[in-house]
Amino acid sequence: MASPVGNALIGQSGGPTCVINQSLVGIVEAARGRAEVRNVYGAVHGIKGVLEERLIDLGRESAETLEAVALTPAAALRSVRKKPTREECEKALAVFQAHDIRFFFYIGGNDSAETAHLLNELAVAKKYDLRLFHVPKTIDNDLRVTDHCPGYGSAARFVACATAGDNLDNRSLPGIKVNIIMGRNAGWLTAASVLAKKYEDDGPHLVYVPERAFSLDAFVADVDRVYKALGRCVVSVSEGVHTADGKPLLDSKEVDSHGNAQLSGSGALGDHLANVLKARLGEKLRVRADTYGYLQRCFAGVFSEVDAAEAREVGRVAMREALGGERAHGSIAIKRVGAGKDYAVRYEVTELKNVAKETRPLDDAYIAGSNGIAPSFFDYGLPLLGKLPTLRRLSDFAVAKKLGSS
């Protein structure tokens, strides 16, 4: 199956990450010197930019600009949350034809893979010769097939470092601290909050993921138990937790076109949990809540080197696959082929439908009981975060009392 000759187009979609531009630059890079690719364009705001014909020429960017953009968080092409209708898919294909787009790359998560899949189905039905690849990206780490998702390692690093610092803050000024972490459907990012733990009694002491039913009564009892034992308690709660009947703890009015409710961008869940703890355990307790919010996905300067390198490579692989001629479409997946110090990955292609729409929950084996993360998760997660900061306590050599104060 010979590769077509024409222009390439790249779009970025969904929530941005710290390394999503690495994938963009990887695609551009891998097209260099390839006669099949005449120009590499970018669609501004993803599928929305396609429909509006808002295209920019990435081939005219200098290598220096591209390298600097690769290190810059958030979608350089700008992003969108939009599921195209059938009519819009037809319009998009008309734009492809008008600009002789023969290679299309959509960098995004499961919703973006769904958009890519819809476009691809139409292109196939219409016999429009198109190479179409979904390039995985999501801090949620909830794509199927792939071992992990570009973007996750950097966000996980943020969450691990934020929680480790917060644990030390809480040790300095003890109390109960609730941290709300992103992840609508899956607890991957919330689980990452344990990854910089060093000492036995370090927080987070309790971790609640959406894969387990959340009970307010059990939550209050758990916190009470830890607080009584340690004099402090740091808790990680996924924004996506819900009760046994599947209801979220708080209702959200906003829903996007993929049917996702707004969870981030509000401190309501954290404040609610803090208020419940005070009401039930005592108004005088020092209870605080933070919602990590958008900081965890685009913080400038905090990223995982491993994640950045892999995000670049999935972009390169996507372009190489598009040009290779073996498959006309698919999604790039990462396979882990070595563990620990020998951590290594290789790249595969899976069908678009395997990644579109549905998400992958945090593996059951990584969840310990109703409120914890299993030790095996460290083996999974740590290689993805890069070298973490060194954190050390004093030895606390006690000085004998002279006054017998207590």
Added chain:
Amino acid sequence: MASPVGNALIGQSGGPTCVINQSLVGIVEAARGRAEVRNVYGAVHGIKGVLEERLIDLGRESAETLEAVALTPAAALRSVRKKPTREECEKALAVFQAHDIRFFFYIGGNDSAETAHLLNELAVAKKYDLRLFHVPKTIDNDLRVTDHCPGYGSAARFVACATAGDNLDNRSLPGIKVNIIMGRNAGWLTAASVLAKKYEDDGPHLVYVPERAFSLDAFVADVDRVYKALGRCVVSVSEGVHTADGKPLLDSKEVDSHGNAQLSGSGALGDHLANVLKARLGEKLRVRADTYGYLQRCFAGVFSEVDAAEAREVGRVAMREALGGERAHGSIAIKRVGAGKDYAVRYEVTELKNVAKETRPLDDAYIAGSNGIAPSFFDYGLPLLGKLPTLRRLSDFAVAKKLGSS
């Protein structure tokens, strides 16, 4: 005035920072090889540890442990928020006598300086030979006399990087974004949110500090104007903003023993502002709020090298002053002696009463109108943050439309 001979004691107090342990280690370091200092102790949880005789021996810590602790955020000795009563000051002095403490160092902000001042007044009145120094520390940057406070540069770096990343996120997925930043009385940290701006239309587009009266009507009108002009709007709001009659926007029930109301650890202010914006500008607008919360003071791995070095040095200077014999007590202040590339500082001693209790607001010259930060603030702030991440946009070379889509 000859220096006494005896033991040294160090306490850490108030909100922790990413570099507060640099000061701790600086004090220990400067005591090495000095015959006047027999042992260096630490008080666990500041004045509370003194009163309970919870002392630890810092002289037995290895240099390697101390260096690792210096790089670890939050108070290694653990902290406290407590203003001692007259009786408690007498008890503290009794503990000093029992342990032959002749050098006392209290690392903290204005409230901690007040505690140090109270202890010192009593020691002087009782003619107890004591060298007592306050070592400045606060992310709020609101101490008087000193040009800036150790801890501020690192927290300001966090706020600048968080806001720069969030601005890019907001550019990817446009909407209105409100970020709540720490600073009970002073806008220094909120002002720092502008420091990583690069392009003309980068956010934050509006900045509200507690030094200016906050009007909800003006706020809504400001946001509406920016949103209409740019299609997006990023806003920095200090947690300490209040109306013209001095009332906070939201009431807080919790007050500490220094009389400070709880502002952090809740997303209420951000959520309130987001709700007001939606109610007045349109329920369909994408409005989000994040509260940077505790992450901005103890995030593991994000600190300013300049800040870390200065925090170390104020500790060393405090011990040297205590041993130098010129002054029996005081607070270390930083004076700036060079600007821009020639940024440099020297250290001075000021009287405890000059730093105790009262705070220093953001300089009037750094505030532009009711909702902005003046360009001169970049000259003040940038040297304190260390090298910031490089952020770059694509050039956006437009591709000519073929279908005339709009």
